[in-house]
Amino acid sequence: MVIKVKNLVKRYEDLLALDHLSLEVREGEIFGLLGPNGSGKTTIINCILSLLEYDKGEVEVFGKPMRPDSYDIKRDIGIIMQNVAVFEELTVYENINYFCGLYIPDKTERKKLVKEAIEFVGLEDFTKYYPKKLSGGLLRRLNIACGIAHKPKLIILDEPTVAVDPQSRNKILEGIVRLNEQGATIVYTSHYMEEVEQICSRIVIMDKGKVIAAGTKEELKGMIATGEKITVETFAPVQLEALAALRKLPGIESAEATDKTLSIKSGKGRNNLENVLEFLKMREISFGRIYSELPTLNDVFLEITGKELRD
Numbered sequence: 001m002v003i004k005v006k007n008l009v010k011r012y013e014d015l016l017a018l019d020h021l022s023l024e025v026r027e028g029e030i031f032g033l034l035g036p037n038g039s040g041k042t043t044i045i046n047c048i049l050s051l052l053e054y055d056k057g058e059v060e061v062f063g064k065p066m067r068p069d070s071y072d073i074k075r076d077i078g079i080i081m082q083n084v085a086v087f088e089e090l091t092v093y094e095n096i097n098y099f100c101g102l103y104i105p106d107k108t109e110r111k112k113l114v115k116e117a118i119e120f121v122g123l124e125d126f127t128k129y130y131p132k133k134l135s136g137g138l139l140r141r142l143n144i145a146c147g148i149a150h151k152p153k154l155i156i157l158d159e160p161t162v163a164v165d166p167q168s169r170n171k172i173l174e175g176i177v178r179l180n181e182q183g184a185t186i187v188y189t190s191h192y193m194e195e196v197e198q199i200c201s202r203i204v205i206m207d208k209g210k211v212i213a214a215g216t217k218e219e220l221k222g223m224i225a226t227g228e229k230i231t232v233e234t235f236a237p238v239q240l241e242a243l244a245a246l247r248k249l250p251g252i253e254s255a256e257a258t259d260k261t262l263s264i265k266s267g268k269g270r271n272n273l274e275n276v277l278e279f280l281k282m283r284e285i286s287f288g289r290i291y292s293e294l295p296t297l298n299d300v301f302l303e304i305t306g307k308e309l310r311d
């Protein structure tokens, strides 16, 4: 086990930020920590890294208890925090060289690693730039390069794509997958469910300092009653009587109609879309577009907590 957290409790005065939270991160995985703003993601990361004192519980990293002075463990961890932390007075190259130098004293080896990190995040054309000249996305990439240049075995990224343009965002996500393919275990926190779904092999969903669900995305989606969501763009509002009949169809959990949109949630099982199509035909309800979506991690969150992930 790369990380083992047992029964962690962290209070900020009256606020219980972590409520007996336990989780495990296995070697070689991209572990996603998904939760809305304020659910405790940054707090748990800081506790894992012993950057923050906690009230109760245990943290082990690489099988050893983690303490503020566990430098042998920390040298194998790459940390990319939410707030970009680079030196304004150093260039891109100098920043990466500085952070790499904290772990790699040998100059020749460091030169090679810094070059690799620059190529990895695609900052070759910006090595002489100072941070204030970089766009938000490029700055994030620099932040990542500083955290990974020494080739850590465990890389922790706390919301690395917040306020990043789509191009840099994709580059960052692709980079994370590549780091994992090269052997690093990744912990990735985000409140963007699409990102977590896209890259993470196992996911923990947090809310109010607690783990509310854990598993692969398929396992998480298997936990909820919602099967698929079917949306029909109708040419006219659907009559109440038809709506009531639709709700009685086998496999239909709910059906709501606004002006020209019919939103249907079905249970698990096959033929839901076919049944709806059949119904529309029988009732002579004409429509423009019909589409079906599988449940998302937001549906999982919604069903367990009763609120949206993006609140």
Ligand SMILES: Nc1ncnc2c1ncn2[C@@H]1O[C@H](COP(=O)(O)OP(=O)(O)OP(=O)(O)O)[C@@H](O)[C@H]1O
Pocket: 012, 015, 017, 035, 036, 037, 038, 039, 040, 041, 042, 043, 044, 082, 159, 191
């Ligand atoms: N230093 C602090 N003092 C008091 N309360 C804090 C402190 N840091 C965080 N909190 C509170 O603890 C809770 C958890 O915060 P945390 O930053 O860990 O959440 P998060 O999931 O990382 O959110 P975000 O996505 O906004 O970063 C929030 O209610 C937050 O307001």
